[in-house]
Amino acid sequence: MGNGGGGGEGVILSGQVLSFRASPFDAPPAEAVALHEAVAMHNGRILATGTRAALRARFPGMPVEDHANRLISAGFVDAHVHYPQTAIIASWGKRLIDWLNTYTFPEEMRFGDPDYARAVSERYLDLTAAHGTTTMCSFCTIHPESVSAFFEAARARGQRVIAGKTCMDRNAPDGLRDDARSAHDDSLALLERWHGVDRLSYAITPRFSPTSSQAQLEALGALWAAHPDCLMQTHLSEQTDEIAWMRELWPGARDYLDTYEAHGLLGANGLYGHAIHLEPRERDRLAETGAAVVHCPTSNAFIGSGLFDMAGLVGRMRVGLATDTGGGSSFSMLRTMAAAYEIAQLRGAALHPAQLWWLATAGSARSLGQQDRIGNPVEGMEADLIAVDLASTPSIAQASARAGDIWEAVFPTIMMGDDRAIAQVWIGGRPQRV
Ligand code: GUN
Numbered sequence: 490m491g492n493g494g495g496g497g498e499g500v501i502l503s504g505q506v507l508s509f510r511a512s513p514f515d516a517p518p519a520e521a522v523a524l525h526e527a528v529a530m531h532n533g534r535i536l537a538t539g540t541r542a543a544l545r546a547r548f549p550g551m552p553v554e555d556h557a558n559r560l561i562s563a564g565f566v567d568a569h570v571h572y573p574q575t576a577i578i579a580s581w582g583k584r585l586i587d588w589l590n591t592y593t594f595p596e597e598m599r600f601g602d603p604d605y606a607r608a609v610s611e612r613y614l615d616l617t618a619a620h621g622t623t624t625m626c627s628f629c630t631i632h633p634e635s636v637s638a639f640f641e642a643a644r645a646r647g648q649r650v651i652a653g654k655t656c657m658d659r660n661a662p663d664g665l666r667d668d669a670r671s672a673h674d675d676s677l678a679l680l681e682r683w684h685g686v687d688r689l690s691y692a693i694t695p696r697f698s699p700t701s702s703q704a705q706l707e708a709l710g711a712l713w714a715a716h717p718d719c720l721m722q723t724h725l726s727e728q729t730d731e732i733a734w735m736r737e738l739w740p741g742a743r744d745y746l747d748t749y750e751a752h753g754l755l756g757a758n759g760l761y762g763h764a765i766h767l768e769p770r771e772r773d774r775l776a777e778t779g780a781a782v783v784h785c786p787t788s789n790a791f792i793g794s795g796l797f798d799m800a801g802l803v804g805r806m807r808v809g810l811a812t813d814t815g816g817g818s819s820f821s822m823l824r825t826m827a828a829a830y831e832i833a834q835l836r837g838a839a840l841h842p843a844q845l846w847w848l849a850t851a852g853s854a855r856s857l858g859q860q861d862r863i864g865n866p867v868e869g870m871e872a873d874l875i876a877v878d879l880a881s882t883p884s885i886a887q888a889s890a891r892a893g894d895i896w897e898a899v900f901p902t903i904m905m906g907d908d909r910a911i912a913q914v915w916i917g918g919r920p921q922r923v
Pocket residue numbers: 571585589593696697724727788813816817
């Protein structure tokens with residue numbers, strides 16, 4: 490494995506090492522961001538950042554790998570994905586409910602076959618590693634096999650991932666429904682099998698309130714109450730047609746969030762994807778309970794869902810950033826940052842590149858409750874890192890050549906970069922083949 494820092498003697502990487510002292514939504518970028526010449530890692534952990542000379546003096550004999558002026562950052566953290574939708578990414582012409590029925594459900598049906606689930610897990614983790622994503626929080630399918638296949642593939646790579654069995658007991662086709670009891674019992678068995686094993690965590694995962702009965706949401710609420718350290722992930726207020734349908738199905742609910750809240754599915758370890766068309770009460774309750782929402786900008790544009798209110802929400806609650814593969818149209822968190830920038834512009838605010846980079850790393854880690862482990866290369870954190878080429882294509886190179894500071898150098902890669910910008914990836918200190 491070479492001098493990867495996964496074991497043995499460790500390694501010093503030199504380049505432009507980026508870490509965060511604070512959220513750039515809370516402090517000016519110059520205060521929030523620290524740049525260092527080098528980072529040292531050993532046994533899968535970050536030992537220190539600093540000048541090359543200081544780290545060489547502190548860790549004599551440790552090999553130095555020179556990345557010139559590449560940006561060395563925490564690996565990207567994708568806070569909401571559906572790995573089983575890998576093969577149907579970029580499917581044409583539908584809005585949410587039609588898109589689910591036409592493309593998603595038929596594909597998800599295939600994941601009862603463990604060989605297929607394994608093959609797509611491997612493909613998905615290869616693709617995302619090539620794009621610099623080192624942790625993701627994934628929906629699986631209703632099949633327990635789909636969860637175990639994903640966890641086994643991630644575990645073999647030493648990767649920190651969060652995932653759960655997607656529960657649905659109505660408004661889904663034959664072969665893609667569980668029931669209240671089996672959703673609870675299968676989720677519990679998976680949670681007991683996988684939660685806390687190596688770098689794996691289980692997330693209790695009702696798909697969304699239109700595809701769950703009241704009995705199912707209650708059963709999953711009880712499961713969460715018994716295992717409150719698990720995340721609970723679902724979807725919230727993504728598309729106006731979906732909200733109208735939710736209202737027909739849940740006539741007694743005050744609003745969309747209430748369908749979860751009334752069944753014990755609102756709390757600080759709750760993760761609510763999309764959260765676009767929120768009522769004032771929903772914003773207040775999300776903020777009061779300490780819940781996190783996840784912005785999925787390429788998906789929200791691609792499926793035609795709407796414009797997330799970053800400026801209105803980011804000061805009130807934790808916000809993660811996500812591809813939402815395969816409703817999202819890219820595996821790339823760079824492309825996702827670009828879409829977040831564009832959507833904020835459509836709402837009249839320009840997100841600073843430091844804010845975008847924070848959302849894709851430390852901010853997403855915080856939304857997942859993993860901020861003490863991943864998303865920021867400072868001492869003691871896990872060594873999931875990427876080296877980013879800031880001149881990876883002629884278009885980007887000619888724009889970044891004019892840069893007067895680091896953020897002018899990074900922004901063309903945010904807006905135009907893809908997997909070609911990801912020069913190297915380390916997971917748990919081990920270099921990956923990308
Ligand atoms: N709402 C319920 N299920 C899904 C899904 O798979 N993708 C998206 N984007 N929204 C959903």
